[in-house]
Amino acid sequence: xxxxxxxxxxxxxxxxxxxxxxxxxxxxxxxxxxxxxxxxxxxxxxxxxxxxxxxxxxxxxxxxxxxxxxxxxxxxxxxxxxxxxxxxxxxxxxxxxxxxxxxxxxxxxxxxxxxxxxxxxxxxxxxxxxxxxxxxxxxxxxxxxxxxxxxxxxxxxxxxxxxxxxxxxxxxxxxxxxxxxxxxxxxxxxxxxxxxxxxxxxxxxxxxxxxxxxxxxxxxxxxxxxxxxxxxxxxxxxxxxxxxxxxxxxxxxxxxxxxxxxxxxxxxxxxxxxxxxxxxxxxxxxxxxxxxxxxxxxxxxxxxxxxxxxxxxxxxxxxxxxxxxxxxxxxxxxxxxxxxxx
Amino acid sequence: xxxxxxxxxxxxxxxxxxxxxxxxxxxxxxxxxxxxxxxxxxxxxxxxxxxxxxxxxxxxxxxxxxxxxxxxxxxxxxxxxxxxxxxxxxxxxxxxxxxxxxxxxxxxxxxxxxxx
Numbered sequence: 024x025x026x027x028x029x030x031x032x033x034x035x036x037x038x039x040x041x042x043x044x045x046x047x048x049x050x051x052x053x054x055x056x057x058x059x060x061x062x063x064x065x066x067x068x069x070x071x072x073x074x075x076x077x078x079x080x081x082x083x084x085x086x087x088x089x090x091x092x093x094x095x096x097x098x099x100x101x102x103x104x105x106x107x108x109x110x111x112x113x114x115x116x117x118x119x120x121x122x123x124x125x126x127x128x129x130x131x132x133x134x135x136x137x138x139x140x141x142x143x144x145x146x147x148x149x150x151x152x153x154x155x156x157x158x159x160x161x162x163x164x165x166x167x168x169x170x171x172x173x174x175x176x177x178x179x180x181x182x183x184x185x186x187x188x189x190x191x192x193x194x195x196x197x198x199x200x201x202x203x204x205x206x207x208x209x210x211x212x213x214x215x216x217x218x219x220x221x222x223x224x225x226x227x228x229x230x231x232x233x234x235x236x237x238x239x240x241x242x243x244x245x246x247x248x249x250x251x252x253x254x255x256x257x258x259x260x261x262x263x264x265x266x267x268x269x270x271x272x273x274x275x276x277x278x279x280x281x282x283x284x285x286x287x288x289x290x291x292x293x294x295x296x297x298x299x300x301x302x303x304x305x306x307x308x309x310x311x312x313x314x315x316x317x318x319x320x321x322x323x324x325x326x327x328x329x330x331x332x333x334x335x336x337x338x339x340x341x342x343x344x345x346x347x348x349x350x351x352x353x354x355x356x357x358x359x360x361x362x363x364x365x
Numbered sequence: 366x367x368x369x370x371x372x373x374x375x376x377x378x379x380x381x382x383x384x385x386x387x388x389x390x391x392x393x394x395x396x397x398x399x400x401x402x403x404x405x406x407x408x409x410x411x412x413x414x415x416x417x418x419x420x421x422x423x424x425x426x427x428x429x430x431x432x433x434x435x436x437x438x439x440x441x442x443x444x445x446x447x448x449x450x451x452x453x454x455x456x457x458x459x460x461x462x463x464x465x466x467x468x469x470x471x472x473x474x475x476x477x478x479x480x481x
Contacts, residue, residue, distance in 0.1 A: 046442040079468045081466070082469075118432055126377065345432075346433055
């Protein structure tokens with residue numbers, strides 16, 4: 024067994040464990056492993072909390088395929104999964120270059136380590152940038168929706184059951200509502216950005232277009248069909264959001280209270296408020312890990328260039344930062360599954 | 366072990382290939398959503414979700430074992446890290462998902478309507 028107790032009496036050099044290697048791993052590497060373990064438990068706490076909220080609202084949770092549909096330069100084309108698949112590949116590939124850097128470090132090849140570290144950093148930056156773009160689309164939203172007095176989200180679909188934007192049907196009414204800002208009133212008074220259309224404009228537009236129907240948050244199934252009133256007889260599909268008949272839609276639209284465009288921490292046009300909260304929090308926390316990973320990688324990269332590890336005759340630091348980087352990739356694999364696939 | 370100096374480049378690329386193939390399969394399944402898998406139910410989840418979770422665990426195994434080189438660590442370190450994580454996560458997930466579903470049934474069967 025490699026776990027023999029190692030004693031280390033009277034050694035002055037205590038910061039690295041005095042060279043003792045319990046469990047056959049150096050002090051720094053073992054501490055990195057235990058940091059990773061605790062960080063993994065933190066992430067699993069978040070993901071399990073996400074799972075809790077999702078099971079709590081299992082019949083109304085947003086469907087990821089309908090939320091994340093954007094791909095660069097493909098405006099208006101619904102392409103679920105592709106962009107996040109691209110991000111996953113970028114991160115996996117940067118993990119490969121990282122492990123190649125570690126491998127080159129074992130062979131004491133300074134030049135190769137530097138090149139692979141550099142590629143890893145580039146991969147990390149592409150990933151963080153992609154995530155920023157994903158956030159931008161999520162925050163901006165695409166279709167817009169209304170929130171009812173009861174706090175549920177109503178979206179709009181056309182006669183074929185395809186979601187349409189508020190801009191496609193909202194009426195223009197001769198009403199004016201100025202954005203309150205600090206320069207318009209007293210210095211301490213302001214309000215969040217007003218939506219493009221007022222509630223009345225959306226309701227009027229809805230009433231004028233007889234083809235438009237309302238889609239609720241409820242996921243259609245034999246079970247939910249029993250207790251949801253006014254489900255459309257032909258448009259509904261199992262495991263899709265429930266579409267209402269025109270009569271029921273007209274009744275529901277009068278409950279409208281707020282027009283919502285995009286997402287923030289308070290409400291979002293996609294459905295359950297917690298969905299956006301968890302999305303921001305978990306991908307944000309992961310993105311922060313990627314960002315700090317990139318920063319640490321840059322520091323190590325500079326050290327490689329300066330020849331620090333050549334003089335030390337060991338590239339173990341590359342190995343340790345590599346552990347962290349792979350961990351970030353590992354977390355993404357799970358985030359990918361639980362936010363986009365499941 | 367940590368002190369060997371041979372090159373593992375071939376294995377790295379093999380593992381990259383495995384991870385890529387799994388990801389492609391996942392994305393394909395996620396877009397296609399085969400009805401037989403998607404419209405099924407096993408322990409409150411459909412089979413498609415179970416497949417996703419199992420494939421994810423396979424990916425996690427390869428990342429930790431090959432990329433993080435867990436296979437080269439001593440058995441004691443491996444167990445200290447992996448078992449601690451797995452048992453705590455399984456426990457937490459079980460408790461939270463069960464409770465989450467219970468809260469759902471309370472909402473669903475209550476006389477007060479909450480989502481309207």
